[in-house]
Amino acid sequence: MNLSPPDKLRVLLAKDEIIVMPCCFDPLSAKLIEQEGFPLSFMSGFTTSAARLGMPDTGLMSYGEIVDQGRNICNAVKIPVIGDGDTGYGNALNIKRTVQGFAQAGFAAIMIEDQVAPKRCGHTAGKAVVGREEAFERIRAATDARAEGSDILILARTDARHDHGLDEAIERAQRFHELGADILFIEAPRDQDEMQRICEALPGPKMANLIEGGLTPVLSPADLQEIGFSIAAYPITLMAAAMKAMIGALQELKTGKVNPDRLMPFDEVKTRIGFDAYFEAEKRYQDRK
Template sequence: MAREHIQVLRKMLQSDRGVILPGAPNALAARVVADLGFSAVYLTGAGLTNTLLGLPDLGFLDLSQVTEHTMAIRGVVDLPLVVDADTGFGNALNVSHTVRALERAGASAVQLEDQCAPKRCGHFDGKELIVADEMVSKIKAAVDSRREDVVVIARTDACAVEGFEAAIERAGRYIDAGADMTFVEAPNSLEELKEIPKRLRAPQLLNIVLGGKTPIVDRKSCEDMGYSFVLYANAALQGMLLGMRTALRTLREKGVLDERDSCIASFAERQRLVGKEEFDEMARSYAHLSIT
């Protein structure tokens, strides 16, 4: 598999600021992200847990499920793909295996976090952290294990557990361990948002959670503050939920639904997004061949 997507991502980290990074819980959502012209896509662990299992983001995913969905997304989009790998599914040895598996599956970046297992959504209460030394070892294992220079993103959830200063200290140590980018989760104020890129020398990712603990700021403000990526991990998922509820409520109330209703996409649009015409062309190209 060609690895240009990794180098494209690395160039973005070197030169770009304020890049919107939409989350996709599955390959169809990733196609929509690409179709709308975004520069990169994020496989969201919370969104995958919600859509695949119908469960909250409380550490229910395993590596095989994340790997399968990484492969599915890589099979249909060429964009740089950032993969949420939660805690790496274990200790440093497990992290080594996780990074190699996701790299082979087509990840451009692997994101790891410093919570204890089972992890929790970064905007839930009750999070617990592993000691910083253990996370440093996991970051080093990730860096040492990669074969294709996949980007390593280190997330710390220390703001909610140990405070902002501890989060900055942890992120700095993760950079020293070799992380290419850090992600300080759930800062609570605009002042903290401004401080993070100033005090950490690696590229930074800001996670905007709709309904979460972090202040909502626009893309230009994030660019001015110095953030490389602005993550909207589950905006698409929350939009999907509203769309499904609207369409199905209309069906329940009217007893009928067709394409003239404004609450649904057309049949033709659905086929376009999944690339049906490409397969039709392929079928036509082989139709004249006979098997002997």
């Protein structure tokens, strides 16, 4: 049976095992994630802003740019992809349009958060959240868009832990659940005890955001599952690895030669990008002449 992206995600969430979710930023990174057998990805706003604009994740990327990038990513893979909808790009009606646009682009779920616009990466300085009623209005608008025909899951995020403490973050997330959010995400708990409290206090699927060098401890998937998380997101890992590798190759190029051990063989590069599949498809049509 050919399931839709949201239904594929629903099936994954129904299983009693944590989903390890590397995050992508363009179609190629999404394809690599799929090729390596991961069942789910997330289009990270942090890395997508860096890859598309060469700029930080500080609300500089527009709705049109993020949907365009997301459509290309979703078209490149068969695994479900969650999209970063930031603050929804405006008021409640903007949020409804954002949810509709993400569903049309092929996303399985959209994340909507309660930060003040322009938002910030959850592990950097300068972030703040809107008041409770505005935060709840955003999730209400998102679930309304879903009820009106946009088949997409709602991942509700709060950054209230930063300025208002964990109790406020948990209370907001609880209300998000009551409003119909499918997945809950409290950004940047400071230690394992806080992560445990989140999972004990909140119902339904919960996501942990694991940034190497960030504010939240990077626990193993097994430990996260035991605590009660359903998804382990790794938003920066691929980009940080790619940037380090590219800088190393560039530094070697200054000497006129790159160590072959640093490079993926050209045949594998072509295969992973899709040349082999393209030529095979091309040959089928040529054989009919």
